[in-house]
Amino acid sequence: MLKLISQRCKGCGICVNFCPKKVLEVTEVGKCAIVEGKAPDCILCGQCEMRCPDYAIFVEK
Amino acid sequence: MGMEQIAEKYFRPGRLPHIWCPGCGNGIITGAIARAVDQLGLDQNEVAMISGIGCSSRSSGYLDFNTANTLHGRALPIASGVKMANPALKVIVASGDGDCTAIGGNHLIHAARRNIDLTLVVYNNSIYGMTGGQYSPMTPKGSKATTAPYMTIEPSFNLLELARAAGATFVARATTYHVPQMVDAIAKGIRHKGFAIVECVSACPINFGRQNKAGAPAKMMEWQRDHAVMVAAWEKMPAEKKAEAQAAGKFPIGVLYETDAVQEYTEAYDGVIERARR
Numbered sequence: 001m002l003k004l005i006s007q008r009c010k011g012c013g014i015c016v017n018f019c020p021k022k023v024l025e026v027t028e029v030g031k032c033a034i035v036e037g038k039a040p041d042c043i044l045c046g047q048c049e050m051r052c053p054d055y056a057i058f059v060e061k
Numbered sequence: 062m063g064m065e066q067i068a069e070k071y072f073r074p075g076r077l078p079h080i081w082c083p084g085c086g087n088g089i090i091t092g093a094i095a096r097a098v099d100q101l102g103l104d105q106n107e108v109a110m111i112s113g114i115g116c117s118s119r120s121s122g123y124l125d126f127n128t129a130n131t132l133h134g135r136a137l138p139i140a141s142g143v144k145m146a147n148p149a150l151k152v153i154v155a156s157g158d159g160d161c162t163a164i165g166g167n168h169l170i171h172a173a174r175r176n177i178d179l180t181l182v183v184y185n186n187s188i189y190g191m192t193g194g195q196y197s198p199m200t201p202k203g204s205k206a207t208t209a210p211y212m213t214i215e216p217s218f219n220l221l222e223l224a225r226a227a228g229a230t231f232v233a234r235a236t237t238y239h240v241p242q243m244v245d246a247i248a249k250g251i252r253h254k255g256f257a258i259v260e261c262v263s264a265c266p267i268n269f270g271r272q273n274k275a276g277a278p279a280k281m282m283e284w285q286r287d288h289a290v291m292v293a294a295w296e297k298m299p300a301e302k303k304a305e306a307q308a309a310g311k312f313p314i315g316v317l318y319e320t321d322a323v324q325e326y327t328e329a330y331d332g333v334i335e336r337a338r339r
Contacts, residue, residue, distance in 0.1 A: 013278065
């Protein structure tokens with residue numbers, strides 16, 4: 001499961017770009033979020049967690 | 062340990078979110094330092110982190126080690142003093158490309174020459190970010206900067222060749238796209254007994270990216286992905302192909318040079334103490 005700390009997120013879009021399953025998006029308010037209904041597609045690869053410059057997204061295995 | 066626990070353990074409480082701009086690579090490099098320390102299983106009290114001035118140098122304020130945010134370009138001399146006073150400490154120096162190669166350029170070559178056991182992590186974002194995008198000695202030739210509206214005409218330093226020529230005994234490079242390799246390079250640099258330099262190629266989407274139309278932070282990271290070549294593949298390239306790659310702006314990443322053949326400075330200084338006591 002993905003854990004998002006939106007208070008830390010600055011909406012840079014790095015996680016969205018490198019997500020191989022297109023699970024993530026940057027919302028209208030400039031925060032990263034899981035696209036509605038896409039949560040089961042996440043394969044827990046950790047590409048987002050690895051490159052998040054703000055420690056705002058984590059993979060909980 | 063997962064990154065969530067690492068952020069919890071190695072960052073000072075209440076300091077996040079940090080002040081760096083959206084998409085800035087500094088957070089990734091600072092995270093990689095914490096991951097490297099965690100990987101080596103070091104106690105936080107055995108680690109000292111010294112930084113100079115600049116965006117990158119804010120990192121020492123976030124990490125919960127023995128830290129000092131010092132003078133512009135002077136992180137290495139102060140770190141040398143810390144190491145001399147207590148050689149048991151693992152001393153990590155965080156410095157930006159301007160801090161390290163311009164203001165502190167002389168300190169860099171002399172710390173390398175002495176082969177003092179420090180790990181210098183260079184946050185290379187190719188620009189002076191904090192002051193508004195002036196070009197640094199690491200800004201690629203032909204870039205726009207606040208101080209070069211008609212493009213820079215100066216070639217940039219090859220920082221690692223410079224450090225190696227000056228006497229550094231561990232030389233590595235990574236990018237913010239290649240995070241596991243960065244953690245590995247920093248961890249090996251800390252473990253190395255002698256002067257270690259790890260150049261971390263980073264992106265400044267605001268003050269470099271905007272002026273040079275480099276695109277979104279992720280686009281700048283894709284540039285790193287497309288231009289970095291693993292050192293094993295780089296070394297296998299025939300000279301002609303290597304020259305072609307270099308002309309296309311490609312560069313090798315990984316541990317480029319390492320030797321144990323040179324005596325470390327604090328060890329040599331123990332000899333001075335012994336001779337003086339005789």
